[in-house]
Amino acid sequence: MAFVSEGDVSFYSTFTYLAQTLLQTHPEVKVQTIPGVCSPLAAAAGLGIPLTIWNQRLAILPALHAVSDLETAIATTDVVVLLKVSSVYEQVWATLKQHGLLQQSYVVERATLPEQVIYADLSDRPHLKLPYFSLLIVQVNRADLG
Ligand SMILES: C[S@@+](CC[C@H](N)C(=O)[O-])C[C@H]1O[C@@H](n2cnc3c(N)ncnc32)[C@H](O)[C@@H]1O
Numbered sequence: 001m002a003f004v005s006e007g008d009v010s011f012y013s014t015f016t017y018l019a020q021t022l023l024q025t026h027p028e029v030k031v032q033t034i035p036g037v038c039s040p041l042a043a044a045a046g047l048g049i050p051l052t053i054w055n056q057r058l059a060i061l062p063a064l065h066a067v068s069d070l071e072t073a074i075a076t077t078d079v080v081v082l083l084k085v086s087s088v089y090e091q092v093w094a095t096l097k098q099h100g101l102l103q104q105s106y107v108v109e110r111a112t113l114p115e116q117v118i119y120a121d122l123s124d125r126p127h128l129k130l131p132y133f134s135l136l137i138v139q140v141n142r143a144d145l146g
Contacts, residue, residue, distance in 0.1 A: 003018060003019075007037060007042065008037045009033055009034075011038040032106075039083070039135055042111040046116055049096065052078070052143075056078035056143055057079070061083065063084045064084075078139075081137050082137070083135050085136045093125070093128075094126075100138065102122045104138065104140075105122045105138045107119040108129065108135055110133050
């Protein structure tokens with residue numbers, strides 16, 4: 001039996017719960033994990049940018065429960081990735097505007113798929129209607145490539 005996951009099965013995937021339940025009910029089963037490319041890395045590749053370099057700190061927010069979570073990430077890290085951004089995009093956009101970060105923010109829809117869409121510089125995009133498979137990358141402190 002195989003379980004196929006979007007991206008990587010070890011990165012915020014339902015597979016983790018499924019495997020745990022399976023192993024509890026059928027301890028004789030052997031679970032083998034085949035690694036994939038998780039969406040932040042796939043999105044960075046689509047954008048043609050490194051996700052992080054040098055000593056940059058990275059925060060990944062799997063869901064935004066409060067704007068203060070984003071504020072904290074912006075204040076304490078260099079690169080922020082927001083998963084499941086589609087339902088909170090307008091709030092996120094307003095926060096990024098307050099912090100002057102819209103020009104260094106990117107949205108990638110359906111990374112690696114033929115339908116992939118990229119928005120670089122969100123300044124003029126306060127109302128994007130995004131699909132579930134979208135994420136947002138903020139380069140809070142752009143790295144100096146020398
Ligand atoms: C429950 S998480 C699953 C993450 C997945 N296991 C991974 O490795 O990326 C679902 C979220 O991941 C992001 N995501 C997954 N696949 C994506 C893709 N191809 N393009 C953009 N975002 C994606 C979206 O933010 C989506 O709401």
